[in-house]
Amino acid sequence: MRRIRKKVSKTARRTPKRAGTASTSAARTPPEAIRAPKAEGRTTAAKDRAAGTDRTAADAGRGAQTAGRAAKAAAKPKAPPKPTAARRPAKAVAKKRKAAQRARTEPGAAPIEKRGKAERPGAGPKVGRQLASPKITPAPTSPDAVPLESKAVHVQPQAATVVPPPKAAEKTTAPEAVPPVVPTAAAPPAEPVAPPAEPPKAAPVRTRRRGAAVDEAREAEALRRPVRRRTRRSDHPDDFDFARLNVPCQWACPVLTDVPDYIFAIAGGDRDKSYLVNRATNLIPGVLGHVCSRPCEAACRHGDPDLGEPVAICHLKRVAADFRNQDHPWPDRLFPDSGCTVGVVGGGPAGLAAAQLLAALGHGVTVYEAMPRLGGMLMYGIPVFRLPRELVEAEIGRLLDSGIAVKTGVRVGHDITVPELLARHRAVVLATGTCLARGLAIPGGDLPGVYSGLDFMMAVNDGRPPAVGRRVVTIGGGFTAHDCARSVLRLGATESHLCVRTTEEDLWVTREEVLETKREGVRYLNLVSSMQIAGADRVEGVVFARNRLGPVGKFGQRTPVAIAGSEFVFAADTVIAATGQYADTALAAAALGAAPRFDPRRGACEVPGLFAAGDFCTGAATVIEAMGHARRVAQAVDEYLTGARRLRRVVRVRPAADTPRPRAWDFIPRADMPMLAVPQRLAAFGAVVKTGFPAPVGERESHRCYLCHMKYEIRPADCIACGLCAAVCPRDCIGPSAAAGPGMPPVWTERWDEAAAVVIDSARCIRCGLCLRVCPTRCIEVERVEIADVTAGE
Amino acid sequence: MVSPEHFVIIGNGAAANRAADVLRRGDKDARITLISDEFFHFYHRHRLADYLAGTAGEDDLLVRAPQHYQKHRIRLRLGQRVTRIDPKEKVLYLKHMEMVRYTRLLLCTGGKPRLPEIYYAYRAHFTTVKTLADARQLRERLDGIRDVVVVGGDLVSVRLASALVRLGKAVTFLVDADSFWPLELTPERRAEFAERLTRVGIAVRLDDALAHVEPHPSGGYRVTTRAGERLRADMVGAFFGLAPDVDFLLGTGLDIDRGLLVNEYLQTNLPDIYAAGDCAQVYNPALRNYWVSIGWPNAEKLGEVAARNLLGQVQPAGQAPASALEFEGIVVNTCWWRRM
Structure with missing residues (x-):
């Protein structure tokens, strides 16, 4: 009991x-x-x-x-099953299967819903026969690429990742939902796809349950049994709850990337499809494959107790980007031109995500960027050893092909004001991120040798790194603080200390980030709060107080409580305070008289047509969170412009066959990301640390996904x-x-x-x-x- | 009248056993339970090398006879792993889905083999010896082992390397000055250390460290040092000391940094839960820092202090010794070097 x-x-x-x-x-x-x-x-x-x-x-x-x-x-396991109407004899099923395959190969194949149950893709015997096979049949590549992409925001790929369905069948599944697709060189028009190979009729009978012999005909019939249910789309809360509990990786992703689908595509060797599934929602899979904060991996069921470690989802995203065969163009818009124009202020991840979705919805979009290059923090905040710049430029360049106009070097607030933009566009989205750094509000915080983390990284990424001395103290525990602490070791510092107010358990960054930071020689000083910067004319050290852990804060993290009488001095040549960033709300307030209050969910404010997206609205967050928020805001903008909600979120449930995963795949250990040796990292600032999975390692890692x-x-x-x-x-x-x-x-x-x-x-x-x-x-x-x-x- | 107290101690090492003894002396009627995930009785960990060398049997490792617990009415639950603590209900959950209630809890979970981050990628290739179960496994493999490379450096590794040499194995010791534990390897200590190792027949590489390990196609491992030397090994032993074994306590509400954060009275942030031994990270007001005690005598001392406080006394853990060193931001108090 x-x-x-x-x-x-x-x-x-x-x-x-x-x-x-x-x-x-x-x-x-x-x-x-x-x-x-x-x-x-x-x-x-x-x-x-x-x-x-x-x-x-x-x-x-x-x-x-x-x-x-x-x-x-149970007592009569050898008794042959009686023939039933529901379970048709194998011969009849085989006949119907052949007829179904003939129908698929013909150009005017009947819609899938109108066919007999036995004719549906996914119900074929091939799936059942694949169960014992360790190799997955590769999914189709280029013929599916454009429809998949064009369905980025409204139609997901057909359920046939288990058994790839013919093109015709896929199109007929939801014909009204598929936008017009213009064939391109990279994605040629659909061709008849070869039907799945017919399984041998005399397939070997598998031994099942305690060695009991199983009647071959019954086995074959059972495997061919049509799936009763039909594809359905639901917006019922119970279905969303089911998805939340059962597809935790997708639910955890702020842009709802279909993680199992793209991992399964890699397992089948179709990295192009995997890339396109990714790009449909997260837009820049190659970039995110380097720097994503991976909320999906924290939710991965493989990481549950006794199940090992989470699947390396983020690294697999990079595998798809690194080893895809071609550069896929963006699909056409989902809707015709609306006649409305939208100005997006800020060319960072949030601004570009909002711009892409608005462009796909048929609006004319212009992005205003103050810096010479697009990318925002991707270009000027994250160090190059974590994210190669050519990758950022390539993926953003491709993103702009979706119909986005760009004006760089335009600083909104100086060159043009928000009211002027509102007069020029039907709507304006502010997505300038959190571009102002919080200073160190303690005595001595303005001494020479004290930098803010954001300013320091922007100077480094702009090719103007300041002299840091030998011993550097970085205060803070976020990604920027880690970037600073790692960067100074490449700039000549011999000691880099990262000072954290609580413990490593409460850090925002990934465990891998902490591991690599330590591996490069950064030392953590936990449970300390900076009280004062010591020094007369220049920084000489930091006065810290020891902390104990206090109650849980509003973000689920422990709050630090300084222990009375525990102050001590920690020597330092340079102090970098990466203690937070905030948005330049004066941008909007100066023009409108008062700082507008933005709805954190939809980004709207009391000024009609003015929206805020990403970090500018929510406060400092990760790249993927900013993109997720921007996509939600883009939908709100579309609703404002058109007066209708043209996208809706649903749970799509499709019939499927058994997964072809052998049980042995559950015991594959997680692959470690190959890394550059530490001396090589520190020798050249631009040397990218993570060298990426080789394709075979990626494929093996993809087998670990439970689907x-x-x-x-x-x-x-x-x-x-x-x-x-x-x-x-x-x-x-x-x-x-x-x-x-x-x-x-x-x-x-x-x-x-x-x-x-x-x-x-x-x-x-x-x-x-x-x-x-x-x-x-x-x-x-x-x-x-x-x-x-x-x-x-x- | 039967005491309502049920003292539960997680762990079966020096701190836990000393605490159990003190608790029994202080409260004749209380229920005392020791829970350990190891299947063996309390044994001398530092003699595992002798066990490997064959100079000591399993019985020789035992610190005390099993009847001791019966005599003092201390219930031993061996081979049982605590997976979760519910401090609100004062309940422990064991892995085999049993609940154990307690009135006061002492955590003496000890340490687990520490692995520096720079070697984390090679963790699958390393052999560590921390428990008797590890030693048993290694003893069964010994016949197939000829060449051994030992990396890191701590007391266990020195004893183990000596034992392996006595068994006729060829041992190469890469002394990692950056990761030597739990001591700072000063030039004097380093020379002394190398001299001792060389004397027993160990090939010492003092100014070299591990650069890469990979499985050898013909079995065993191929080890590359930072100086470029290539070594073949049937076993690569990694000995970088211990890290507090507190992972299973994450999420219970206990304050955890590198170990369990406790005040100078060894009390955690949760009521009626104390910690002692290698797993405790003790705040010392005089030092203005947290410190960790390593080694048998220190563990016994902390176990005794924790037990007294569990019984209602108020006794501080004491001052950190002057010989303590700072390691990874915390002060480490060790007595191992002196015992060697």
């Missing part, structure tokens, strides 16, 4: 919102369906007796079995509660539940005769597929769940 209590308590430990969500397979099933086994079994039998009819085996087979029947079925967007769900009506799935489950996530229903967590029980349903705890499931492969009734369905922004008409 302890085990049960534990399970229940684990569920109960979740947040109320989480606990109340559709975290189980039964959660999406109507209550009557869940309770169907007993009820339906009794009522149908009674009806049969009353009518004096003899029910067919098909009816009996489709009807629900009770636990007693399950026991009987959490797959959803395994037991169909209660067909489940005989035999328990085989629970027996083979390596995560102990399948079991009998005494009560289950939509939106409620399972109530685990060990008594199978009391089970209301057998359920899969999807939030715990690692999608190994073992349950599916042993299920004698094939009552486990697989679907693919993804979050997407679609056009309103879709």
Whole structure:
């Protein structure tokens, strides 16, 4: 009973919102369906007796079995299954499959929804036969590239990453949603795609469950069984909760990058597709592959206790960018020209993200950038040893092809004012980031030798690094502070100390960043607060006080509390204060009389047509967070301009086949990013530290992804509660539940005769597929769940 | 009347056992439980090298007979790992899904092998010996080992290298002056150290360090030093001392920096939870800094102080000795060098 209590308590430990969500397979099933086994079994039998009819085996087979029947079925494992209407004989299925493939190869193939169930992609036997194969069939490359890209904001790639569907079938899935696509040289018009290879009819029978022989025809029939459900799009909160719990990587990404999809494309060797899936939402995958803060990896299920380390999602993004075969153009706009123009102030990640989406929505966009080059912090804030500049220029240059006009060297507030911009454009988006550094507000903070982190990095990146001396103290714990502490070692300092007010656990940066910083020789001085800069004419040191950890702050971090009487002096030649940045709100306030208050979610303010995006609105954040916010603001701008909400966020659920992951892939250790040796790093400032995964390493790393967007769900009506799935489950996530229903967590029980349903705890499931492969009734369905922004008409 | 107290001590090392003894003397009726994830009774860690060399058996490592615990009514839970602490409910969760309630908790989780960041990429190739289980595994592999490269430097590595030489292995010692632990390797100490190692037949590389390790195609490893020397090894031992073993306590609400942050009375930030031994990072007002104690006598001393405070006394952990050194921003108090 302890085990049960534990399970229940684990569920109960979740947040109320989480606990109340559709975290189980039964959660999406109507209550009557869940309770169907007993009820339906009794009522149908009674009806049969009353009518004096003899029910067919098909009816009996489709009807629900009770636990007693399950026991009987388990006791006769060798009995051949009776032919049923639902389970067509293998021959019939094979005939239909051939017909379906003929239809696919023909140009005027029928829409997928109108075909028979057995003809659907993803229901073919090839998928089932692929289960034991360690090699994934590569997904199609260039023919899918443009539709995929053009569907960046409204249509995700077809579910056929498991089995690539033909082009025609993909187009017909949501014909009204696909924008007009202009064929280009890089993405030639669709050609008939070769049908998937026909599996050999006499495929070897796999030995299943404790060596019991399985009838070949039944096996083949079961694998060919059509998926019952159809693709559906939902904006129901329960579905979003399901996605939040079960596709944690995508949910954690501020721009909702379809992480499992692009990793799976790499696993199939299709790095172009992987790049395009990335670019559809995060716009600059190569850049983010170097500097993303990786909220996805923190959420990755592979990093759960006992499951190893998270998948190297960010490094795989870079693999897709580094090893793609061609430079893909941006697709055409989603909507025709609206006649409206929008001015975007700031050419950093947020400004460019807003500009791209607004351009895709049909608006004329002009970006005003004060610096000579676009990129903002990517160009002037992040040191070159973390992010090569040619990559930034190349990806931004390609981004501008989506129809964005640029005016560099224009400083809004000096060369042109915000009211003038508002007069020139229908809407203006302020995305100038946090370009002002917080000074060190302590005595001596203005002494020579004290720099702000932002000014220091901008000077370094502009080729004007200041002299730093031998011993440098950097105060702060963010990315800028780490960049400064690492940069000074390349500028001649022999000692670099990073002084943090709390502990390394509370740092904003990634663990890998801390590791590399330490590896280069930076020393952390934790639990100290700067009280004063010591020195007469110039910096001589910093007076610190020791801290203890105080209560948890509003961002979930511990607050430091200085210990009385613990002050000490720490010698330093240079002090860099990277203690925060803030937005230049005077930009808008000077022109409008008062500082406008921007809605942090939609970026709007009391001035009609004036919006703020990214760090300018939210405060200093990461690149990906700024881009995510800017995309939301861009939608708000579009809504302001058109009066309609033309994009909506949905959860798309598609039928899918089992994942072709062998269980052995779950035990592949995480690959370490190859790094330049420390002496070589420090010898040349521009030497990029991370050298990137070689392609084979990337492919192997991609195999580690559980593909959490797959959803395994037991169909209660067909489940005989035999328990085989629970027996083979390596995560102990399948079991009998005494009560289950939509939106409620399972109530685990060990008594199978009391089970209301057998359920899969999807939030715990690692999608190994073992349950599916042993299920004698094939009552486990697989679907693919993804979050997407679609056009309103879709 | 039976005491309502249930003292639970996580750990089974010097600090934990000394604390258990003091608690029993101070409270005859309280329940005392020691929980350790190791399967062995309290043993001398510094004699693991003798065990490897075959000069000592497992029984010789035991510090005290198992009957001691029975006699003093101290419950031993061996081979049980604490995965979570709920300080609000005063409950420990064990890995095998059992709950243990406590009234007062002492954390003596000790240390785990430390690995400097510069060698983190090679962690899969390194062999460390911290527990008897590690030593058992290594002992089973010894027949297939001929060449050994030892990197880093701490007390365990010196004893282990000597033991391996006695077993006829060819040992090369890369003494990493930057990572020597827990001491600053001054020129005098370095010369003394090299002389001692050379005397027992170890090939010492004093001014060299590890640059790269990779598996050798024919088995074993290929080690490259910073000076460019290439060595072949069947085993690469990494000995950089210990780091506090507190990872499982993250998220419990306990203050953790490099170790468990405690005040001078060894009290953590949570009520009724104390820490002692290698895992504790103690604030010392006189030093104006946190410090960590390393070594058996220090652990016993801290365990005793923590136990007294658990019993209601107010006793500080004491002044940090003058010989303490600063390491990675914190003061390390060690007695190991003196014991060598």
